[in-house]
Amino acid sequence: MTRGFLAAAVLFAAAAAQAQIVPAAKIDTTTALRPTRQAITAVESLFNTRLYALGTANDPVDMLGLTRGLYLSNYGAVFSSEISLIITPTLNPFRRTITKELHDQVHDRKVNRLPALRAAMLEMVKQAAKDLSQVPDNQQIVVAVRLGYLSWEDRTGLPGQIVMSATRKDALAGAVHSTDEP
Numbered sequence: 001m002t003r004g005f006l007a008a009a010v011l012f013a014a015a016a017a018q019a020q021i022v023p024a025a026k027i028d029t030t031t032a033l034r035p036t037r038q039a040i041t042a043v044e045s046l047f048n049t050r051l052y053a054l055g056t057a058n059d060p061v062d063m064l065g066l067t068r069g070l071y072l073s074n075y076g077a078v079f080s081s082e083i084s085l086i087i088t089p090t091l092n093p094f095r096r097t098i099t100k101e102l103h104d105q106v107h108d109r110k111v112n113r114l115p116a117l118r119a120a121m122l123e124m125v126k127q128a129a130k131d132l133s134q135v136p137d138n139q140q141i142v143v144a145v146r147l148g149y150l151s152w153e154d155r156t157g158l159p160g161q162i163v164m165s166a167t168r169k170d171a172l173a174g175a176v177h178s179t180d181e182p
Contacts, residue, residue: 076140
């Protein structure tokens, strides 16, 4: 054997003796797959923009709470927000009662805005699945929007909350489940 080869073999053996061998069961792969806080924040911001876009300059959406997202280890990414589909008129010194006409207009405007909310939420789930590539394909992407109402409102046909979810893999394929809750 040459001296160079012998020296390399000795160094290799010394390095191997110093190395710690960690059993595969001890390695935590969830941290390697965890989306960064910046990635979650970017998705939150995008969702807020999409929710605001449901309204118009003359008839805006009332954001009752900005979108909040978090990643739950071994589950997935969850985003929630609270909105009123319109800025609902309130009682005040200049409006002491809610007329039947106003009552019905508010209900109709909210019902008419529901399809746009559902479409936006579906796109939100799919976009989050694209943007959060660190989330494993078998974990969930969930978007929940809680809808706010005033005590005098007619809630017929209006859910209290809409939840859309799918595994990341299914969301990328467009297969998203939707649930309305009271």
